[in-house]
Amino acid sequence: MPSNYPGFEYDADRETVSAAKVKALESLLIEKGVITGQTVDTVLSHFESKMGPFNGAKLVARAWVDPDFKARLLADCNAACEELGFPTGMSGAEGEHMRIAENTPEVHNVIVCSLCSCYPWPTLGLPPYWFKDPTFRARVAREPRVVLSEFGVELDDSVEIRIWDTSAQIRWWVLPMRPEGTENMSEEELAALLTPEAMMGVATVKG
Amino acid sequence: MKLQHNIGGIENLDPINFETRVFVEPWEERIFGIHTAMMALSNHLGDSLPDYKIDQVPTEFKSFWTWGHLRMGAESLNPFEYFRLRYYEKWLGGISGFFVEEGYITQAELDERTSQYLAEYSQADATLADLPKGGNMGIDEQVMKYLEEGDSPLRPSDMTPKFSAGDRVKVKNVQPGDHTRLPGHLRGKAAEVVKVYEDAFTYFFPTADGLGSPMPVYSLAFQAKDIWLEDLTDPNMVYYNDIFEVYIEAL
16 A cells, blocks of 8 residues: 555545646646646556557567677667667657666666656656655665565675666666576567566566 | 755665555546656757757747756655655645746636535536646647657766766765755765766756756766665665766865
């Protein structure tokens, strides 16, 4: 249940008041010619069909099957996106300067935005609730192993954890390790194994 | 000092709330869409790297609105409110307040319309009012163009970065003012420059702590023991932060 932060009090009509207020705001902005009656839906449908974790999954799957592509993805994420023939927009809003960090048996990467919720929109879409919650942002900065174990990722102390805190305008994401036993899978099947969490570094990919 | 600038490392918090949805209430997606449209229609985009004809876009929105403006609102909250409110509740308060302050709508209009919708929600058999339809499609064309082309902060620069990869540096303890991109837990800490990003990055508007005009940005690596007391942190961890040049000095 995400809506209550422990220790605080909330009105019983909390959600209906917010729902009415945002509807009032949107309707006034439409009437006054700030936005149109379709603007908000236009934005939302963009994240359903064009900017989402399905893009990141395709890029990771390609990197798993093509070592040369992986090298280019690690060297210049935006150029590699363009190369795969994605629709325009892979260098669009919140993806102008993306970089990807590679997980290996020796190194495990996790992204965080300790000041807000910076996130690579073109490859991962919009950030899940837990990533925006101050609890994650506070705790992963100091005790990432404990946090990862709460997510179900147990790492040996010999694995170096790298935290990528995005306070400037580079947008980081994670290239997870390809799971064992997937040698015969197609690129499409491999892409289907990926979750946003795996590409943020708080999950491993299961074959 | 603001709690919002000093989230990193707080102790005694609860287990992670592993909620993977983006929007946990249906109304939240509407305020996200409004904010994104504001960024796409912001008057500064005429100076952006993509070729936006922003002064010809048929919107009544004539203001300057970036992530920095939204963040500044959240950073100005009472810190307990910051924790009490959910992510998009902070957005709704900040953005509706902005439209009132800038004179696009009045508080009375907003309250009256809100009460009208609330009254509908409270009646089980009420027909809910639809949102107004129509509007000039040139607005939505600009919003789509913005989503596809973005607003890169990169600016060509002949500035020579003050630091090079391998240099040891220290994060300054500057007065953060209303808005900062310097995480509190890194203030005063030592780190190594691992990468100097090419060219220079603007922040679109000046902040009291020195952002704004284009400057180099660095990737810094902090050893955990240089940030936290050893018994408060996990073993074998390196903390990377992308940081604007104005925030660091030679060690």
